[in-house]
Amino acid sequence: MSLTVVTPGPLSLLQDLGRHGHQHIGVSPGGPMDEHAFLWANRLLDNPNHAAQIEIAMGQFSCQFHTETTIALTGADMAAKLNQQPISPWQSFSVRAGDQLTLRGSQAGIRAYLAVKDGFVVDPVLNSCATVMRDSLGGPDTQGRKLAAQDCLHYSATPAQPLRRVPRQFIPQYGQDVTLEVIPGYQYAQFAPEQQQRFFSHTYTVTPQIDRMGYRLAGEAITCQTTSLISEGIALGAIQIPADGQPIVLMRDRQTIGGYPKIGCLTASSLSKLAQCQPGAQIRFVEKDLYQAEAERMIEQHFFHSYVGKKRAEAIINQALTT
Known part of the structure; x- marks a missing residue:
């Protein structure tokens, strides 16, 4: 009752x-970089939202299944x-x-994102299996290791499930020209x-210096009247302006504290886009x-996390299958 990783690619993580x-x-905290894709992968399988998946960065991944199950694939189309x-992704x-x-x-x-029915069975650390290297x-070993060739991940054998796909209106178009929403x-x-005007009126470029901790951008320099602050807690999506x-x-x-001034914070949906x-x-x-x-986030959370929302998601998926 397992999956064997044949080739792990540059960075494949349990999340x-x-x-x-x-x-x-x-x-x-760790967790999925693209929360939207992660939640839909579990929804396609009627998994708990927290069920563990494999986050595959940059592809070059292969695996073999050793028992019957249903899988879902979402996120970037990696052929x-x-x-x-x-x-094609965004279906089971x-x-x-x-x-x-x-x-x-x-x-x-x-x-x-690769999900299996009922999620991968992984030992948690502090109530989570999220990999933070x-x-x-x-x-896979509770020590923050990325997946390697011949790793064996366990899941429960399940009979064939109804196959589903995500409705087209919920599938994002990933591109290289992106507008992101910022809460000041x-x-x-x-x-x-x-x-402030400079920040919102200019275009910034995503540099090669990107990882799961942060994305460095390049463009018009922004200055702050305050150059140093007492270190404080850092929120997900915070936009720091260093020297x-x-x-x-x-x-x-991300690190849990920092002392750079922050001009704002990305919304959850924009974070997934970035x-x-x-x-x-x-x-x-x-x-x-x-x-x-806040209102848009509450609607999204209701859609994925509440019983009524989950039934609504199921109805939307079933409607998409008949059109």
């Missing part, structure tokens, strides 16, 4: 929704093949013992009006009202 409630002791037959598939899945690379987006937590932070007023004026967006494996951007992507920022962002 669930993250290790929350421990930042006060310096533990990063996947199941038993050498091309398959039945697999049997001996079946092989291969993913190559992607021209748009950099992360794909910097903290040496989570993953409480330090926003410490940036002069002309600096060189080039924004850094903090991601899932997580799929390749180096060279052109980024523009637009201001987002806090209350509107």
